[in-house]
Amino acid sequence: MESSTIAAIATPPGDGGVAIIRISGPKALRIADSIFSRSLENQKSHTASYGKIISLKGETLDEVLLLPMRAPRSFTGEDVVEIHCHGGRLITQRVLTRVIEAGAEPAKPGEFSLRSYLNGKMDLAQAEAIQELICAKNELALSSAQEQLEGALSKKIRDFQKEIADVTAIIEAWVDYPEEGLEFASEEEILAQLRSVQKKIILLRDSFRDGKILREGVRLCLLGAPNVGKSSLMNALLSNDRAIVTEIAGTTRDLIEETLRIGDLHVHLTDTAGIRENAERIEEEGIRRSKKAAERADIILFVLDATRETTDSEKELLQSLPKKHTIILSNKVDIAKKPTEHLSVSAKTEEGLKELKELLHDRVWKNGKPGKEQIAITKERHHFALDQSVQLLHSVCDGLNEGTSPEFLVSDLRRALKELGTIIGIDVTEEILGSIFSKFCVGK
Numbered sequence: 309m310e311s312s313t314i315a316a317i318a319t320p321p322g323d324g325g326v327a328i329i330r331i332s333g334p335k336a337l338r339i340a341d342s343i344f345s346r347s348l349e350n351q352k353s354h355t356a357s358y359g360k361i362i363s364l365k366g367e368t369l370d371e372v373l374l375l376p377m378r379a380p381r382s383f384t385g386e387d388v389v390e391i392h393c394h395g396g397r398l399i400t401q402r403v404l405t406r407v408i409e410a411g412a413e414p415a416k417p418g419e420f421s422l423r424s425y426l427n428g429k430m431d432l433a434q435a436e437a438i439q440e441l442i443c444a445k446n447e448l449a450l451s452s453a454q455e456q457l458e459g460a461l462s463k464k465i466r467d468f469q470k471e472i473a474d475v476t477a478i479i480e481a482w483v484d485y486p487e488e489g490l491e492f493a494s495e496e497e498i499l500a501q502l503r504s505v506q507k508k509i510i511l512l513r514d515s516f517r518d519g520k521i522l523r524e525g526v527r528l529c530l531l532g533a534p535n536v537g538k539s540s541l542m543n544a545l546l547s548n549d550r551a552i553v554t555e556i557a558g559t560t561r562d563l564i565e566e567t568l569r570i571g572d573l574h575v576h577l578t579d580t581a582g583i584r585e586n587a588e589r590i591e592e593e594g595i596r597r598s599k600k601a602a603e604r605a606d607i608i609l610f611v612l613d614a615t616r617e618t619t620d621s622e623k624e625l626l627q628s629l630p631k632k633h634t635i636i637l638s639n640k641v642d643i644a645k646k647p648t649e650h651l652s653v654s655a656k657t658e659e660g661l662k663e664l665k666e667l668l669h670d671r672v673w674k675n676g677k678p679g680k681e682q683i684a685i686t687k688e689r690h691h692f693a694l695d696q697s698v699q700l701l702h703s704v705c706d707g708l709n710e711g712t713s714p715e716f717l718v719s720d721l722r723r724a725l726k727e728l729g730t731i732i733g734i735d736v737t738e739e740i741l742g743s744i745f746s747k748f749c750v751g752k
C-alpha cells in the first residue's frame with residue numbers, strides 16, 4: 309500500500325520573515341511541481357529553487373524557495389519538499405491550502421516523526437528526543453535531548469539488553485544441557501553479572517527525577533506567617549515589583565505565580581497568603597490555597613521574621629512540612645538585632661540571596677548536576693519500562709538464590725528484555741505509538 313502524502317506548516321504560528329511548509333510522501337514532488345511556477349523535474353535534490361506558488365486560477369500566491377529532498381535522504385525517509393514562503397499566518401495558511409488542494413493530506417500531530425521512525429530513520433527514543441529538543445527550556449534540557457537524539461540513550465538500552473541476553477543464553481544452556489551447562493558460568497558469576505546490570509539500570513531509572521526538573525523546572529513556594537516578607541522576597545528574586553507589599557499583615561490573598569531562571573534552573577515561584585489563625589473569609593480561602601501550593605512544591609521556602617521570636621504557630625506549621633523539601637529563611641536581617649540560626653536574608657538589601665540561590669541549586673542537584681555523560685531520562689514511559697525491568701531482574705536474582713527452575717528465570721529475563729525494547733521501539737504496540745506521536749504538534 310502506497311502511503312499518503314502529508315503536509316503541514318513546520319514553523320511556529322505567528323508573523324515572521326519566513327515560514328516553512330513541509331510536504332512528505334510519494335507524491336510530494338508531483339504536488340509541489342503542480343503548484344510551482346517552474347519545473348522541479350530536473351532540479352537536484354537538496355538544492356533550492358526560487359519561484360512562485362500559483363493558485364488554481366493562475367494567480368501568484370507567494371514568492372517562495374522550494375527545497376526538494378528525495379528519498380531516502382530526508383527527515384522522514386520519503387520524498388520531502390519544503391516550501392519556504394513568507395511568514396505571517398494568512399499567507400502561510402494560503403500556501404498550505406493550495407498544497408492540500410493539489411492532493412496532499414493535512415498531517416496529524418507528530419506524523420512526520422512517526423514516519424521517520426517507521427522508515428527506520430531513527431528509533432523511538434530518538435523520535436521522542438525531537439519533541440524534547442524543541443521544548444527544552446534550558447541548556448541542560450537541551451543537551452540531554454541532543455544526547456538522546458544522537459542515540460546515546462538508545463545505545464545504553466542496547467548495552468543493557470546485550471548484557472541480559474548474554475546471561476539469558478547461559479541459563480538457557482542450563483535448561484538444554486543440564487549436565488554441562490554449568491561449565492559456561494557458575495551461579496555466582498551469573499548473579500554478579502545480573503546485579504551489575506541491574507545497578508546500571510537503576511541509575512538510569514532514577515535519573516528520571518533530574519530529567520523531570522530539566523524539562524519542567526522546579527516548583528518553589530514561599531510560605532510563612534503574614535508580614536514576614538514573602539512577597540518582598542518574591543519581588544527581590546524576580547527583580548521586579550510583581551507582588552503588592554505593605555506593612556499590613558494579610559496583604560497577599562491569592563497565589564502569585566511567576567517563572568524565573570536561577571543559574572541554569574527553570575524555576576516556578578509561588579508567593580502565598582501568610583498563614584495565621586482567625587483570618588477572615590477571603591484570607592481563609594487564601595490560606596487554604598497556600599497549603600495546597602506547598603503540597604505541590606518541590607521545595608518550600610519557609611520564611612521567618614528575623615526581627616522577632618519564632619511563634620508557636622510558626623513552629624507548629626514548620627513541623628507539618630516535609631523536612632527534606634523545606635529551606636528555612638530568616639528575612640529582614642538588615643534590621644535584626646540578634647543573629648539567626650537559619651539562612652539569613654534580606655529582601656530589602658538582597659543580602660543572602662546569592663547564598664539562597666546556591667543552596668537551591670545544591671538541593672536540586674543533590675547528587676551533582678547531571679553531566680553530559682549521565683543521560684537523564686525524561687519520559688514517564690521510559691521510567692516505567694526501566695522500573696519493570698529492574699523488578700524482573702530482582703525476581704531473577706531471588707530465583708537464582710532460591711533454586712527456582714531455570715525455565716522461569718529465562719521467562720523473566722525475556723520479559724525484562726522486552727520491557728527495555730519498548731524504549732527504543734522494539735515490541736511497541738500501535739496503541740503506544742499512537743499515544744507517543746499524538747503528543748507532538750502538527751508539523752513535527
Ligand SMILES: Nc1nc2c(ncn2[C@@H]2O[C@H](COP(=O)(O)OP(=O)(O)OP(=O)(O)O)[C@@H](O)[C@H]2O)c(=O)[nH]1
Pocket residue numbers: 533534535536537538539540541552553554555556557558559560561580581582583639640641642643653654655656657
Ligand atoms: N527592613 C526590611 N523590611 C522588610 C524586608 N522584607 C519585607 N519587609 C517589610 O515587611 C513588610 C511586609 O512585607 P511583605 O512582603 O508584604 O510580607 P508578606 O510575608 O508577603 O505578608 P503577607 O502577604 O501579609 O502574608 C513590608 O512593610 C516590607 O517592606 C526586609 O528584608 N527588610
Ligand SMILES: [Mg+2]
Pocket residue numbers: 538539540551552553559560579580581582
Ligand atoms: Mg505577601
